[in-house]
Each structure stands twice: as C-alpha cells, then as structure tokens.
Amino acid sequence: MKLTTDFDKLGFHDASIEKIKRQSESVILDIKGAFISKEHPGSGGQDWKVEEATLEILGVAEERATYWDDDKAAKDHPEPKFPLDEIMHAYFMDGVFLFEGFKQTEPWYEWFITANSFILEVKSASKLSS
Template sequence: MRITSDFDKLSFHDAGIAKIVREDGCILISIEGAFISSDHPQAGEKDWVVESGTLKLLGVISEEAKYWDDTKAAREHPQPEMPLDEIMHASLENDVFHFDGFRGSVPWFEWFVTAQGFALEVIAANEKNS
C-alpha cells in the first residue's frame, strides 16, 4: 500500500523511528507502529497498524531540529541527523511536517521539515481489532 494524501488520517503517536536517510531532496524515515484510520480513502474502511513502513518526505526544502530542556526556549538539537526516535505527535500544515517526541526516552524534541509532499510506503500492516 502506498499513501500520498490525507496525512491527517494517519497517526504516528508512539511510532518508532528505526532509521532516517537523506538523499536526492528526500528524507526517508523507517517507521514502526503508525496507524491508518478507517476514514482514510485507501484504508478500505478498516483501521490498520503499520508494523513497518517508510515515510518519504518528498521535495524537501528545509529542515530544523530543536531540543527543549526547559520551558523557556528551544535549543539547538545535539544530533540533528536523528532528531527523534519515538514520535508523539505529527502534523502537516502549509507544507511543514512537524514531529515531536522522544530521543532515547528523553523528552522533548521537535523536528520541522518543509517539503512538497509525502508517500507512506507500507511494508507490513495488520488490521486493528476493536
């Protein structure tokens, strides 16, 4: 399954990031544990848990990673090549993908990627039982 629309009907809450690769204007994110809502037009009216897949951010224009160690201001990320390894929230607004969550069980990291689109390539998924 390849999903290229309706990012808001995907959930990456508690999804793990196994690897991030940057190549040819794209960022390839190996994802474990994403969720596809039955409301998504490609879900076949079923809820799916993506056991493994690749989220491709296409036509990347820029990216920025931040680290919060207090509530006053974000700091420069100590390892921007791997901004986080567990996603708590993911959103897309005005071509900016915003991910936040943990890195090595330490909170709070943010990653902003401005890109022209996305494709979620599902490698393995299971229907979620209610």
C-alpha cells in the same frame, strides 16, 4: 499499500524511527508502529496497525531540529541528523511536517521539515477490529 494524501488521517503516536536516510530532496524514515484510520481514502474502510513502513518526505527544502530542556525556549538540536527516535505527535500544516517526541527516552524534541508531499509505503500491517 502506498498512501500519498490525508496525512492527518495517519497516526504516528508511539511510532519508532528505526533509520533516517537523506537522498537529494527527500528524507526517508523507516518506521515501526504507525496507524491508518478507516477515514483515510486508501484504507479500504478499515483501521490498520502498521508494523513496518517507510515514510518518504518529498521536495524537502529545509530541516530544523530543536529540543527543550526548560519551558522558556527551544534550543538547537545537538544531533540534527537523527533528531528523535519515538514520535508522539506528527502534523503537516502549511508545507511543514512537524514531528515531536523523544530521543533515547529523553523529552522533548521537535523536527520541522519543509516539504511538499509524502509517500507512506506500508510493508506490514494488520486490520484492527472495530
């Protein structure tokens, strides 16, 4: 299953990022533990638990990674090549993918990727009963 639209109908809460690759103008994430809502046009009307998938973010123009160690302001990330390993929230708005979450169980990290599209290639998934 390959999905290329409706990022807002995909869930990445508690998904882990196993590997990050960068090629030309794309960032490729190997992910475990995503979710596809039955509201997504590519879901066949079913909710899906995604065990393994590749999320390729295309047309990447810029990346920025930050972390918070207080409640005053974000700081530059000390390891921007692998900014987080557990996603708590994921959004796509105004041409920016935003991933927020943890790195090695430590909160709070943000990863902003300015890009124009994505491909979620599902490698293994199971239907969730409703």
